[in-house]
Amino acid sequence: MRVPMSQGDSSQSQQDHDADHLPEGDERYLLRNRRQIRGLLRQLRDQRAVVTMHVAGRDMAVPTAVLEVDEDDDCLILDGSHNDTSNRAIEDAKYLLCYAQLERVNVRFRLEKAQRIERDSHVAFRANLPDALYHMQRRESYRLETPITDSPVCTIRQEQAQGGDLSLQLRVTDISSGGLAVSLTAGMPLLEPQRTYRDCTLQLPGAAPIVLPLTVCSQHKQTLPNGSEGFRIGMQFSDLPRGADETIQRYIFRVDRQRNARKSGVF
Missing domain, CATH: 2.40.10.220 (predicted glycosyltransferase like domains)
Known part of the structure; x- marks a missing residue:
């Protein structure tokens, strides 16, 4: 899946940027279980959800998508941008803040240092799985x-x-x-x-x-x-x-x- 990327990546809506921020201390919504984290990331992939990626230290938000969740290497692959300036900013960033939605429930996670790779002749980024993930679900556990x-x-x-x-x-x-x-x-x-x-x-x-x-x-x-x-x-x-x-x-x-x-x- 290729997510359309535009020159105006930094003009993403403030709603994306502020996507239902939650106090970091609210442990009710914080997942640290690796299996649960992988499961939610796979849902983002399967539902082709748009992930808004905020570049650390810059006023830039880049729409992307989860392309793969690699269980062997505990990493995920994210789509790159058509805009090379955005790709360079992602590659140079110390970390990336990512926001998405699953069934209208907000998901938030942080990625450390993404590595630029090529996938199917397109730019993509490889990053280690996040150590934790906020899933701001309305119910404690969806059954x-x-x-x-x-x-x-x-x-x-x-x-x-x-x-x-x-x-x-x-x-x-x-x-x-x-x-x-x-x-x-x-x-x-x-x-x-x-x-x-x-x-x-x-x-x-x-x-x-x-x-x-x-x-x-x-x-x-x-x-x-x-x-x-x-x-x-x-x-x-x-x-x-x-x-x-x-x-x-x-x-x-x-x-x-x-x-x-x-x-x-x-x-």
């Missing part, structure tokens, strides 16, 4: 309520100390980048709070099964749609395997996009 007709399935397995194996295959009722929830109906064995079940499988529609550990972090009674009593179990992703976070984010983005399209009458 997707899964559609009944297109739900992930979670299989929870664990050898039992008293003999026999635990093997529960459950529909995932909601999912986020940090975990998932399932429902237990009457007669099913309860899961142990704070216990990590290490041999679990998450099957997302249209994707290969993900083998992962899941930790029980919440458990409470609920009334199911058929009127029976059950339990809602919240489970945290303890240690996602390589590439799994991107697969989960793609599923969330796809379902969200389809729902928004239905609401707007596209299909």
Whole structure:
């Protein structure tokens, strides 16, 4: 993707420059988890979001886009400008302040010393992943309520100390980048709070099964749609395997996009 760049880069709107500034001390919105940071940067890439990059020490704002998030090198690739003056300023800057939006929620991060490279015969910039990222979300954690007709399935397995194996295959009722929830109906064995079940499988529609550990972090009674009593179990992703976070984010983005399209009458 090439983002149009103009000679007047420094005349970006004040709204971009002041994009919902947040006090640095507000830890509620500060992410330091590398997996979560990579996930949000990939969403910027997948949604082709415009990233406004402010050059340190200069009154200059350059529109760009995330082209790649490299998990091997822990770096990201950003699009360059058609304006060589802007490219030189980016290359010489000690740091860059970046602002963007995901689903109308502001994202802000700082990049240290970007390296100029060539990508597909165009100027691009390589920078290390930010150490932290502000995601000024309205909710503490966005959780997707899964559609009944297109739900992930979670299989929870664990050898039992008293003999026999635990093997529960459950529909995932909601999912986020940090975990998932399932429902237990009457007669099913309860899961142990704070216990990590290490041999679990998450099957997302249209994707290969993900083998992962899941930790029980919440458990409470609920009334199911058929009127029976059950339990809602919240489970945290303890240690996602390589590439799994991107697969989960793609599923969330796809379902969200389809729902928004239905609401707007596209299909």
